[in-house]
Amino acid sequence: MAREPRGSHEKRAPGDGDELSVPERLDLAVMGQRPTLNAAEVAAETGITIDQARRLWRALGFPEMGSERAFTEADVQAVSAVMSIVDSGTLDFDMAVNLTRGAGQTLARLADWEVSTLALRVEEIESGDEATGSRVSSALRLIEELTEPFELTLVYAWRRHLAAAVARMEAMGAVHDDLHTVDVTVGFADLVSFTALSNQLDRQQIGDLVEKFETRCQDVVSVHHGRIIKSLGDSVLFVLNDAVQGIEVAEGIIQVIGRDPRMPDVRVGLASGPVVPRLGDIFGPPVNLAARLTAVARRNRLIIDQATADLLPEDEFESRRLPARPVRGFGLVEPVAVRRR
Structure with a gap:
């Protein structure tokens, strides 16, 4: 049976709450939520062990956070989604960690690529007629405008590449016993x-x-x-x-x-x-x-x-x-x- 988060946390839109630093504003714009949970609380809400939570977090490519409140409801939902696959018997936990590591390594490079491209665009905006006088404001606007269409493109590209990879595996299976x-x-x-x-x-x-x-x-x-x-x-x-x-x-x-x-x-x-x-x-x-x-x-x-x-x-x-x-x-x-x- 699929796991469901046992708690819920209120989403915060960018601009809500106290005055934020520039990194916090950008992080909030991307994630849509403020971090309110530590690793132990994520583990408790999803019903996994703290060691399992840490393994998944490390597999994504991030350092351990200890008792720091670095997680959001999105993290709870992501862990619950992964563990529902494990609980269904489709994959064991080690396989789930392996796929998580692949996603982490691939998307880390994609994120760096995206940020370097957007940084160039911010410079163009601030040196042209659309200048706002604030690089942060221009960056926040780009994030707001690009996030949804880029997410759709990302899922589409993944499905296309997955279909191609399956086709390659099928072709190999026709001529090889050892896939x-x-x-x-x-x-x-x-x-x-x-x-x-x-x-x-x-x-x-x-x-x-x-x-x-x-x-x-x-x-x-x-x-x-x-x-x-x-x-x-x-x-x-x-x-x-x-x-x-x-x-x-x-x-x-x-x-x-x-x-x-x-x-x-x-x-x-x-x-x-x-x-x-x-x-x-x-x-x-x-x-x-x-x-x-x-x-x-x-x-x-x-x-x-x-x-x-x-x-x-x-x-x-x-x-x-x-x-x-x-x-x-x-x-x-x-x-x-x-x-x-």
């Missing part, structure tokens, strides 16, 4: 001399460069039915189900990054083989090898491993083994250069 392992082509694209370049740029220029790099890579990978697994500022890790599409993505990234005189040069490595998808990431030798191959590649060039070369149609591609060289973690490796016939 924990999948054969893919892994790509790694790395900006050349990014550290040295970043020392010459101001913070705004670095941010613009990284955003442009990630956006262009995302566009190229998406067009060829691939997925960006993660980005690390000056590099991106992507995965595809087909080696030919991997070549097309690599060529596309070199074209939109390396051939643009306003962007740094780029190196791309591809490796193919079995990987283990876990926690939104992928693990296995092809991941490490693709990253290592970028150190071997020349500027604005692609280097692949022999496994990827073996998957390419011989009538479309010509491959050439390069001299063996030491690759960290793999010993001596013979990288492969490839070109279209």
Whole structure:
């Protein structure tokens, strides 16, 4: 039977109550409620142990609050929703914590992304005709206008990606007995001399460069039915189900990054083989090898491993083994250069 919160707390709209500090005003605008509960009270209202409450809170990515009144009725409702899934037997508590951790890590990055974008918009507003004379007022207005439509977009995007992930799992199930392992082509694209370049740029220029790099890579990978697994500022890790599409993505990234005189040069490595998808990431030798191959590649060039070369149609591609060289973690490796016939 689903758990229901045993208590209720009055919601407070922004502007209610005593005079608030700027952080408190912004927090209230986002959450819609003032914190009135501590962790022990949340646990008591939802019928879970204090240890379970702490595990869920840590899984979301937040530090423990002890006896501090840092929680609202929304926290009670969220915990109750999670525990209703556990009580129904659909998931055990450890699985629920695992999914909570995934949501926490993903949404923390999304929130940082959103705030940095809104901060730029606030600066634009306050330097233009719509200026209010208060950055806080402009921020509060943006929060009020964007929260509901962005929530709808967030749920829509999650459902779309969930449907795509289920389809990938179903496709793997048709050819694999082990759904924990999948054969893919892994790509790694790395900006050349990014550290040295970043020392010459101001913070705004670095941010613009990284955003442009990630956006262009995302566009190229998406067009060829691939997925960006993660980005690390000056590099991106992507995965595809087909080696030919991997070549097309690599060529596309070199074209939109390396051939643009306003962007740094780029190196791309591809490796193919079995990987283990876990926690939104992928693990296995092809991941490490693709990253290592970028150190071997020349500027604005692609280097692949022999496994990827073996998957390419011989009538479309010509491959050439390069001299063996030491690759960290793999010993001596013979990288492969490839070109279209």
